[in-house]
Amino acid sequence: xxxxxxxxxxxxxxxxxxxxxxxxGIHLADDRGGWTFHSYREIAASARRVAGSLxxxxxxxxxxxxxxxxxxxxxxxSLFGVWAAGATLCLLPPPSYTPEAEYVExxxxxxxxxxxxxxxxxxxxxxxxxxxVAAAGSExxxxxxxxxxxxxxxxxxxxxxxLQFTSGSSSRPRGVRVGWANLAANLxxxxxxxxxxxxxxxxxxxxxxxxMGLIGCLLAxxxxxxxxxxxxxxxFIRDPVRWLSRFAFAAHTAAPPFAFEYAVRRLxxxxxxxxxxxxxxxxxxxxxxxxxxxxxxxxxxxxxGFSSSVFLPSYGLAEATLAVTVRSRQTPxxxxxxxxxxxxxxxxxxxxxxxxxxxxxxxxxxxxxxxxGWMIGCGxxxxxxxxxxxxxxxxxxxxxxxxEIAVAGPSVTDGYHAGRTGSTRIVDGALRTGDAGFxxxxxxxxxxxxxxxxxxxxxxxxxxxxxxxxxAATGIARDRCAVVGVGNADGTAVTLFVERPEGSxxxxxxTALRGTxxxxxxxxxxxxxxxxxxxxxxxxxxxxxxxxxxxxxxxRDSRVLETDATTTGRPL
Numbered sequence: 001x002x003x004x005x006x007x008x009x010x011x012x013x014x015x016x017x018x019x020x021x022x023x024x025g026i027h028l029a030d031d032r033g034g035w036t037f038h039s040y041r042e043i044a045a046s047a048r049r050v051a052g053s054l055x056x057x058x059x060x061x062x063x064x065x066x067x068x069x070x071x072x073x074x075x076x077x078s079l080f081g082v083w084a085a086g087a088t089l090c091l092l093p094p095p096s097y098t099p100e101a102e103y104v105e106x107x108x109x110x111x112x113x114x115x116x117x118x119x120x121x122x123x124x125x126x127x128x129x130x131x132x133v134a135a136a137g138s139e140x141x142x143x144x145x146x147x148x149x150x151x152x153x154x155x156x157x158x159x160x161x162x163l164q165f166t167s168g169s170s171s172r173p174r175g176v177r178v179g180w181a182n183l184a185a186n187l188x189x190x191x192x193x194x195x196x197x198x199x200x201x202x203x204x205x206x207x208x209x210x211x212m213g214l215i216g217c218l219l220a221x222x223x224x225x226x227x228x229x230x231x232x233x234x235x236f237i238r239d240p241v242r243w244l245s246r247f248a249f250a251a252h253t254a255a256p257p258f259a260f261e262y263a264v265r266r267l268x269x270x271x272x273x274x275x276x277x278x279x280x281x282x283x284x285x286x287x288x289x290x291x292x293x294x295x296x297x298x299x300x301x302x303x304x305g306f307s308s309s310v311f312l313p314s315y316g317l318a319e320a321t322l323a324v325t326v327r328s329r330q331t332p333x334x335x336x337x338x339x340x341x342x343x344x345x346x347x348x349x350x351x352x353x354x355x356x357x358x359x360x361x362x363x364x365x366x367x368x369x370x371x372x373g374w375m376i377g378c379g380x381x382x383x384x385x386x387x388x389x390x391x392x393x394x395x396x397x398x399x400x401x402x403x404e405i406a407v408a409g410p411s412v413t414d415g416y417h418a419g420r421t422g423s424t425r426i427v428d429g430a431l432r433t434g435d436a437g438f439x440x441x442x443x444x445x446x447x448x449x450x451x452x453x454x455x456x457x458x459x460x461x462x463x464x465x466x467x468x469x470x471x472a473a474t475g476i477a478r479d480r481c482a483v484v485g486v487g488n489a490d491g492t493a494v495t496l497f498v499e500r501p502e503g504s505x506x507x508x509x510x511t512a513l514r515g516t517x518x519x520x521x522x523x524x525x526x527x528x529x530x531x532x533x534x535x536x537x538x539x540x541x542x543x544x545x546x547x548x549x550x551x552x553x554x555x556r557d558s559r560v561l562e563t564d565a566t567t568t569g570r571p572l
Contacts, residue, residue, distance in 0.1 A: 050081025086155030
C-alpha cells in the first residue's frame with residue numbers, strides 16, 4: 001500500500017502499474033464558480049520540493065508535522081510533501097466561524113499534544129497560526145508554504161503515517177496513531193465495498209482534517225490515481241448544487257446524513273432537475289442516520305437518475321482508521337423499528353417492524369415517522385474485522401442484544417498519542433468504542449454514545465432519539481436542535497438547544513421530551529441563532545462543551561426560555 005499510496009510521488013513513479021500522469025488529478029473548486037485542475041504529476045513534483053524544504057529545516061523521518069491550511073493546492077502539496085519527507089502527518093482544523101480566542105485555545109490544545117517539529121500554514125493564516133503555536137508553548141514560528149526549493153528523494157515510510165485527532169464530541173480531542181498497515185487495510189475494504197472500477201472519479205466537500213474527508217474521499221481516489229473533484233465545506237454550504245452537479249460523471253462520495261437533509265431543505269423538488277445518473281456510491285455515516293432523511297432525498301432525486309442503491313450506510317471511527325461496517329451495493333437497505341421504550345444495556349432489543357427502503361418508489365415520505373424508533377442498518381463488518389456487542393462486564397452478547405460495540409482487526413490502531421485515554425479504549429487488542437448498538441440479521445445498528453444515554457425508569461434513552469422526537473413534534477430540522485442530558489439530584493433533567501426563535505414549538509418540544517422521559521423530567525430550553533449548537537469536525541454536537549458554556553454564561557446570543565428546575569449537575 002505504501003507504493004500504491006506514495007509510489008506515484010517518486011520520479012519516476014513506481015506504483016505497481018499506476019502512474020502519476022498529466023491526464024488525471026484533483027480538480028479544486030475556486031471562488032468564482034469554476035474548477036482548477038492539478039495533475040498528479042504536478043502535485044508529486046510540488047510535494048518533492050516541499051519535502052526538500054522540510055529536510056533543509058531539519059525535519060526528518062519520524063517527526064510530526066502539522067498542517068494548518070484550508071483545502072487547496074498548498075494543502076495537497078504539503079500533505080504529500082510531509083509523507084515524502086518520511087514524517088508523520090497531522091492536519092489541524094483551519095479557522096471557521098468559531099470566535100478566534102476559542103479557536104486558538106482548541107487548536108493549541110491539539111498541537112500541544114503532537115510534539116510537532118513544524119507547523120505549515122499559508123501567508124493568509126500565518127498570524128492566527130503564530131498565535132496557535134505560541135499558545136501551544138512552541139517557540140518555533142510556523143513555516144509558510146512554498147514549493148520553490150530543490151526536490152528531495154521520496155522516503156517510503158514504514159512507521160506512523162498519521163495522527164488523526166478525534167472529533168471531540170464526548171471529550172477533548174485525542175490523537176489516534178494511524179499506521180501505514182492500518183491505512184492499507186481500511187482503503188482496501190473501502191475499495192472492495194464500493195466495487196471501485198477503473199476510471200471512476202470522486203466528488204467531495206468534506207474537510208481534510210476529518211477522517212472521512214481525508215481517507216474516504218482523498219486517499220481512496222488518490223491511491224487509485226483517479227480523478228477527484230474537491231470543494232471546501234463552506235463552498236458546499238453556499239451552493240450544494242455545485243457538489244451535486246459533479247455526479248453527472250463522478251461515481252463516488254462520502255457524506256454525513258446532514259448533507260442530504262441540507263440538499264432537500266435548500267433544493268426540494270429542484271433536485272429532480274439535476275443529472276445524477278453516474279452516481280454509484282455514497283458512504284454515509286459520522287452521525288445518526290435517519291431513514292426518513294435518505295428516503296426524502298432519494299424520492300426527490302429519482303427523476304434525476306438517482307437510485308437509492310447509491311446509499312451505503314456505514315459505521316466507523318478514527319480509532320479504527322475509518323470504516324468498520326459499510327453496506328455493499330448488492331445488499332438491500334434494511335430499515336427496522338425498535339421499541340425504544342424497552343432499551344436496556346445488556347438486554348434484548350425488540351424489533352417491532354421491518355420494511356424496505358421507500359426512497360424513489362413514490363412520493364417523498366412524510367417526516368412523521370421520525371423519532372419513533374426507525375433505524376437503518378449500517379452493513380456487516382468488513383472482511384478481517386471482528387465486531388462484537390459487549391455487556392457492561394465486557395462479555396459478548398447474543399445477536400439482537402444492546403451493548404457496547406467492540407472491534408478487532410487490522411484497521412484498529414494501537415491507541416492514542418502521548419498516552420491519552422478516554423471512553424473509547426483498547427482492551428486486550430480490541431477497540432471498545434463507547435458506542436451502543438446491536439447486531440440484527442448480520443448488520444450493525446447503532447444507537448449512539450453510551451455516555452449520551454439517559455437513565456429513565458430503568459431504561460436507556462439516547463439523546464439522538466430524543467432529538468428525532470423533537471424534530472417530529474415541531475418540524476424543526478434535526479441539525480437545528482441538540483439535547484444534553486444533565487445529572488440532577490432531583491431526577492432526570494435535559495437541556496434542549498435549538499437554533500430558532502421562541503414560538504409555539506417550545507411547548508410541543510417539552511411535551512415530546514416528557515412523553516418519553518416522564519412528566520417529572522426537568523426540561524430547560526435554550527434558543528439562539530445559527531451557530532448556537534457547537535459541532536465537531538464531523539458535524540456532531542459538542543454536547544458537553546455546550547453545557548459547560550451555558551453554565552459559565554458564555555453562550556453568545558442565546559436565551560433560556562424555560563427552566564422548571566435547577567440545571568446544576570454534570571453532563572451524563
